[in-house]
Amino acid sequence: MRHLLSTGDLSRDEALLVLDTAAELAQVSGRSVKKLPTLRGRTVVNLFYEDSTRTRTSFELAAKRLSADVVNFSAKGSSVSKGESLKDTALTLQAMGADGVVVRHSASGAAHRLAEWVDGAVLNAGDGTHEHPTQALLDVFTMRERLGRLDGLRVAIVGDVLHSRVARSNVLLLHTLGAEVTLVAPPTLVPVSVHTWPCAVSYDLDAVLPKSDVVMLLRVQAERMHDAFFPTAREYSRRYGLDRERFARMQDDAIVMHPGPMVRGMEISAEVADSARTTVNEQVANGVSVRMAVLYLLLGGS
Numbered sequence: 001m002r003h004l005l006s007t008g009d010l011s012r013d014e015a016l017l018v019l020d021t022a023a024e025l026a027q028v029s030g031r032s033v034k035k036l037p038t039l040r041g042r043t044v045v046n047l048f049y050e051d052s053t054r055t056r057t058s059f060e061l062a063a064k065r066l067s068a069d070v071v072n073f074s075a076k077g078s079s080v081s082k083g084e085s086l087k088d089t090a091l092t093l094q095a096m097g098a099d100g101v102v103v104r105h106s107a108s109g110a111a112h113r114l115a116e117w118v119d120g121a122v123l124n125a126g127d128g129t130h131e132h133p134t135q136a137l138l139d140v141f142t143m144r145e146r147l148g149r150l151d152g153l154r155v156a157i158v159g160d161v162l163h164s165r166v167a168r169s170n171v172l173l174l175h176t177l178g179a180e181v182t183l184v185a186p187p188t189l190v191p192v193s194v195h196t197w198p199c200a201v202s203y204d205l206d207a208v209l210p211k212s213d214v215v216m217l218l219r220v221q222a223e224r225m226h227d228a229f230f231p232t233a234r235e236y237s238r239r240y241g242l243d244r245e246r247f248a249r250m251q252d253d254a255i256v257m258h259p260g261p262m263v264r265g266m267e268i269s270a271e272v273a274d275s276a277r278t279t280v281n282e283q284v285a286n287g288v289s290v291r292m293a294v295l296y297l298l299l300g301g302s
Contacts, residue, residue, distance in 0.1 A: 003115045003122045004294055007133045007173035015176055019141050021293035022286070028065065029289065038300045039068035042099040047089070047114075048125070049075040049105045054260055054284060055125050055135070059102045062291035066300070071098070086110060090117040100299050103127075121298040129163050135259055136169035138290040140177060142283050143214055146255050151178035156208045158184040158240060159218030159267050162191050166259045167218060171199045184208050186240065189220075205240050209250055216257040217242055217267045233266060243269040255279055 001014060010018075028034050044063040048056055056072070063070045073089075086105070093101060100121045103111050108128030115122040126132040144150055155174055161167045161183050174181050175198040182200045183190065194201055202208050209215065220236065237243075242256065247269075250256075256268075256278040264270045272278060 001298055003111075003124075004133050004298065005111050005115060005122065005124045006131050007136050007169045007176070008131075010133075010173065010176060012176050015137070015140075015173060018137055018290065018293050018297065019144060021297060022137075022141055022289040025292045025296070026286070026289040028292075029285070034065055035067055036065065037067050038296055039063065039066040042068045042299050043071065043097065044068045044100045044102065044295065044299075045071045045073055045093055045098045046125075047073045047093070047101055047103045049103075049110075050126070052104055052125070054287065055104065055132075058284070058287040059123075059125065059134075059291050059295075062288050062295055063100075065288070066292055066295055068100075068295070068299070086114065087117055090114050094118045094120075100295065123294060123298070126165050128165065130165050131169045132165040132259075133169050133173075134287070134291055134294060135166050136173045137294070138283055138287040139166075139170055139216065139257060139259070140173055141286050141290050142257065142279050143179075143255070145282070145286070146279060147213060147253070150174070153179040153213050154211055155179050155181050155214040155216060156184055156205075156212040157181060157216045157218065158205060158242070160189050160220045161185045161194070161218065162189045163221040164218050168197070170216065171197050175199065182208055182212070184240065186236070205242075206246070206249070209246055213251065213254050214257060215242065215250065215254065216259075217262075218259070219261065219263055219267060237266055241267055241269065242272050244271050247272045247275070257283065259283070 046056055046059055060070050098120045102123045102125050103114055104125040105127050108130035110127045111122055111124035124133055157167050171181050182202055184202050184205050258280050262268055262273055264273055
């Protein structure tokens with residue numbers, strides 16, 4: 001692995017290596033001193049063109065726990081606001097000797113272009129509506145920790161698939177690791193190219209719920225919508241929201257996941273969001289371990 005741009009680039013062995021490495025590094029969180037000297041002397045740049053709380057903080061914490069030097073770069077207040085292009089920013093980072101660049105950008109494919117311009121490792125932290133590989137890795141890590149397996153796992157991904165980079169990354173990774181994925185969404189929120197994805201598609205959440213081991217809910221990304229994709233928020237919630245009644249129809253050991261941020265009352269009720277079978281906080285905690293594993297394997301591991 002030289003870069004992490006897409007979960008589709010990972011073989012089964014590479015994906016399992018990341019998960020197993022993350023499991024080892026997760027033990028560091030339980031120590032009084034949480035730092036390792038693994039990436040001492042290496043520089044990691046967080047290059048974020050979009051707002052982020054969980055992903056940016058998680059990558060920063062992961063790099064610092066591995067003793068790397070971290071530079072946080074935000075498009076707001078930088079030369080980007082003066083018109084500097086992504087390529088010129090990349091060449092600036094190259095001149096500064098960045099060993100790793102974590103990039104989030106509103107344009108799909110931005111991470112791939114950046115990888116052509118810099119010598120350091122590029123980690124895709126979300127590019128447009130394309131992919132978000134480390135989110136999928138931490139989701140799968142959480143599934144394995146909770147349920148003990150991935151092969152044959154039945155996963156339902158519910159919500160705004162059209163605008164979701166998390167959905168695509170999860171579908172590709174889960175397929176590689178032997179899980180069965182079903183996308184559940186209104187027809188207007190399903191990508192035209194979904195027939196090329198290794199998954200099934202359903203428009204009926206009630207039919208899929210009882211057969212699912214994992215239900216992953218996606219936020220409706222209103223900020224990316226320029227048309228009316230469903231009549232009202234209330235109608236969407238009635239058809240595709242996970243409320244107490246639907247939660248009761250799930251299997252007793254099935255879990256509920258959400259990449260965050262959650263919109264309570266829209267895709268998930270407050271009661272379900274606070275349930276012990278909902279793994280949102282675990283996903284955040286596991287995200288640090290998974291991103292430590294990726295940074296270690298790209299910048300310091302062998």
